[in-house]
Amino acid sequence: MKAENKHSKIISAATKVFAKKGFFTARISDIAKEAKVADGTIYLYFNNKYDILLSVFEEEVGKIVENTEKLLSLEDDPRKQLEIFAIQHLLAMKKNRHLAEVIQIELRQTHKIIKEYRDNNFSNYTGIIAEIIRNGQKSGIYRSDIKPDLAKRAFFGALDEISRVWNASLETNYSVKEIATQILSIFLAGIQVDPSNLPE
Amino acid sequence: MKAENKHSKIISAATKVFAKKGFFTARISDIAKEAKVADGTIYLYFNNKYDILLSVFEEEVGKIVENTEKLLSLEDDPRKQLEIFAIQHLLAMKKNRHLAEVIQIELRQTHKIIKEYRDNNFSNYTGIIAEIIRNGQKSGIYRSDIKPDLAKRAFFGALDEISRVWNASLETNYSVKEIATQILSIFLAGIQVDPSNLPE
DNA sequence: ATTACAAGAATGAATGGTCATTCATGTTTT
């Protein structure tokens, strides 16, 4: 079996196991079993357990950020951009529930290194929202009294909490479309200068 | 020293230590040291490490819920009620950063029991928001197309994410007042039938 | 085409360190 293949097999096994049991409760042997390799094999590809966690972020989360930024660059209406962000985030979280759980739960551990990692990456990610809002303010679409730094958190927090509950509960599911529509209808009405304006 | 005293000394030591190191990384001996008791003493008051975590929730979180519900019962304008919820939540999280971290980080661990606990408590807590929104819809103040179940999460998520960042970063702090005002100005404009209506 | 050999990959049992928990003993309170 090719090396690259095994590397990614371990990553996705780890994502699954971390999501299910949590980083600390997950055993290397669980991951090995899930990936159908021997315990020792994992150490041919990763330095230690913690390194596996970081790799999960780097590889999986990076993809999401990249993808979102690409899509955003094709659109310049700040209202549409907010919509794109919301939909992409929700889709990404829905598509890979294991990853979503790992991000939402494990990324919140208070470890210094994770914290730094998160600061370097998720604050980039949520920074995208702040940027969209600033642009919208410049072009007079969004209210100038809105503080982008607070609004970005409110918006991200709203999306994050909603997708968190997907994983944690058995409640009735709304579709991504429905959710995005609701959230946007609240936020756009909430931050626009003239809420009756719809994009396009 | 009286027993009750020691019990709560351990609770608050545990809150502090869990917040700082995370549940799994925290050692019983850390908690014992922080509480200035012997390791073994902890087992006179709690069954095991996990039991300490649950007790932290039951005792500390219960207070917040109770307090919020009391304040809400004195007010029946749904717009004011939302404001009260926001301010109380932010104040509670700000007042006890250790507790806030424990709630936000540890409560998200995927353990079955915690999950059930959370379902029984936090869904009550966020349920308060949904209830406020439903009432507001009945009295024609909030838009009837808003889904209370989604809006409650959006609102809670916004508050939660903002207070989470208090703990996780060194960024410029806004005051509780400022934050509550911003969030409410977004959400009230976002969900009201006629956003130009202000309460009172 | 077959055999021989080496290098890399994979294995999983054994190791060692880290705590949660216990309990024999000591101390304080009534």
Added chain:
DNA sequence: AAAACATGAATGACCATTCATTCTTGTAAT
């Protein structure tokens, strides 16, 4: 002098990590 409370060293379970060994693959000589 009981009873209740408190102590902290000792125990033992757990699991990340290691490493001696086995397996696989590719190359080259015959």
